[in-house]
Amino acid sequence: MKVLVPVKRVIDYNVKVRVKADGSGVDLANVKMSMNPFDEIAVEEAIRLKEKGTVEEIVVVSIGVKQSQETLRTALAMGADRAILVNAADDVHTDIEPLAVAKLLAKVVEEEQPGLVIAGKQAIDNDMNATGQMLSALLGWSQATFASEVAIEGDDAVVTREVDGGLQTIKVKMPAIVTVDLRLNEPRYASLPNIMKAKKKPLEEKTPADYGVDVSPRLEVVKTSEPAERAAGVMVGSVEELVSKLKNEAGVI
Amino acid sequence: MAVLLLAEMTGGEFQQDATAKALTAAKQLGDVTVLVAGDDVAAAAGEAAKLDGVSKVLAVSDASLANYLAEPVAALVAGLAGDYEHIVAPSTANAKNVLPRVAALLDVMVLSDVTGIVDGDTFERPIYAGNAIQTVKSSDAKKVLTVRTANFDAAAEGGSASVEDGAAAADPGLSSWVEDKVEESDRPDLTSAKIVVSGGRGVGSEENFAIIEKLADVMGAAVGASRAAVDSGYAPNDWQVGQTGKVVAPDLYVAVGISGAIQHLAGMKDSKVIVAINKDEEAPIFQVADYGLVADLFDAVPELEKAVG
Ligand SMILES: Cc1cc2nc3c(=O)[nH]c(=O)nc-3n(C[C@H](O)[C@H](O)[C@H](O)COP(=O)(O)OP(=O)(O)OC[C@H]3O[C@@H](n4cnc5c(N)ncnc54)[C@H](O)[C@@H]3O)c2cc1C
Ligand SMILES: Nc1ncnc2c1ncn2[C@@H]1O[C@H](COP(=O)(O)O)[C@@H](O)[C@H]1O
Helix, strand or coil: CEEEEECCEEECCCCCCCECCCCCCECCCCCCEEECHHHHHHHHHHHHHHHCCCCCEEEEEEEECCCHHHHHHHHHHHCCCEEEEEECCCCCCCCCCHHHHHHHHHHHHHHHCCCEEEEECCCCCCCCCCHHHHHHHHHCCEEEEEEEEEEEECCEEEEEEEECCEEEEEEEECCEEEEECCCCCCCCCCCHHHHHHHCCCCEEEECHHHHCCCCCCCEEEEEEECCCCCCCCEEECCHHHHHHHHHHHCCCC | CEEEEECCEECCEECHHHHHHHHHHHHCCCEEEEEEEECCCHHHHHHHHCECCEEEEEEEECHHHCCCCHHHHHHHHHHHHHHCCEEEEECCHHHHHHHHHHHHHCCCCEEEEECEECCCCEEEEEEHHHCEEEEEEECCCCEEEEECHHHCCCCCECCCCEEEECCCCCCCCCEEEEEEEECCCCCCCCCCCCEEEEECHHHCCCCCHHHHHHHHHHHCCEEEECHHHHHCCCCCHHHEECCCCECCCCCEEEEECCCCCHHHHCCCCCCCEEEEEECCCCCHHHHCCCEEEECCHHHHHHHHHHHHC
């Protein structure tokens, strides 16, 4: 079986994001970029399935600016076999919406015919949590989102999902889309020899036009603003003082 | 303008709080029909009909809808979409699973985690773990949105909408339910509690987490946790508060042994009053706390429990 893993280049999760003064967006100039953390988990899961012998080939796909090559190389260094970059934007500030990403991925799926797509549950930049579900709808495939455990059993995937009340296990017919949650695995680091090897792995470049997909946005960003600031608080010296403040000043207990 | 609101059904049960909060948002957009879907929804539909401001309840009972699996529920909602301009649901795990699928079936974008409604086309939503708020205007003919319950007050009871029965869509039969592992608890629900007490990695172990739970119980609070506490197995996954967990905005949030990473703050910084207990005076959590106490949690928490008990 072949597995497809979409990986997104996003601002590193450790970076403190700054909103641009003119409200036009957030500042991405000279900011550290990394693979979306959920996508590292997705790549790791695909590699583990390959190590178990369930999967023969792992294809990673990224949609965005040319620099997304780095993200794909990271995935190749972790253990993916082949990469596809869809050059869909020139400006690092352009974010391709999940609907357009899903449409492009659907075309890639038609060409590649994977048995499974493993995506992240959420990109930590736009916080949409949508692409996997949208891709699944476009393909008419089954979906298992927010996975904390994945087992392939014949033609089915048995997936445990993180839901509001705890955990839910479902069985989905393959081909399927799985989106991964934090507890699924701990992604490996790429070793230096593997980083070197990854440079020689195939990376194919495409454009949305190659797939006949229109990526123009449906949502126009009117403005981007800073969240409301909290007023400065006070330090208390003891539990007694804390309780007194909560009772008499804040009135919350 | 007509709005279809998906009632939140968890484990086959109607969730009034989440539904009533999303209703407050939906009412700003137009005339609200509530869709109650599940295995046998007669009772749930009756409860939904009592919410103030509901015009009509559409009750759809079918075995295929029992566990709110994405494919049959999305097919049902997409099939009904013709009559509505907005499709709205509270940002629950169920809705995040289903609504993007509905949006793609309708060839429209989804608006996730809406925190503010400017007008029928224009919405505010947090991005980058809440470090920025984006105002977006949709050019789609239909708007499909999930709304953050922490940002809207629950609609009151007192309505008496009519209930109409509807039919499920054909079940594509792609998925089946195997089991739910849900911890029953007498504590208030995390997303609707007035007080939340959360523990982090500083708590140190699953056994130690009992002191967080005891404090929560004397305060009548829900229990939350940081990702580190969940990953380390101190607390179950559904207690995680943050960017990728639950978003809460209680009257009082007590963060114990939590450093205050942006991903955690994303889930609690709209709380009315924040208390932080941490032994490191440099911990970033103190920057958002109204009351900060630098102390060892193993001394402070039992003392606090006695003082409020
Ligand atoms: C993609 C992604 C998504 C994430 N999503 C979330 C999310 O939704 N929610 C979330 O919480 N995190 C999330 N995180 C993780 C986040 O970045 C932090 O790693 C996490 O919040 C840290 O948890 P913590 O504060 O409990 O642990 P730590 O950062 O290790 O802090 C422990 C704190 O306990 C204090 N402490 C230790 N011992 C004591 C004691 N005896 N008494 C008092 N204080 C003590 C320490 O001083 C320290 O400040 C996410 C990360 C990523 C990459
Ligand atoms: N531009 C992109 N390129 C590749 N994969 C993406 C892209 N956008 C989203 N994805 C995938 O979809 C997941 C969810 O993203 P989102 O729906 O934007 O929150 C991510 O974790 C990726 O696996």
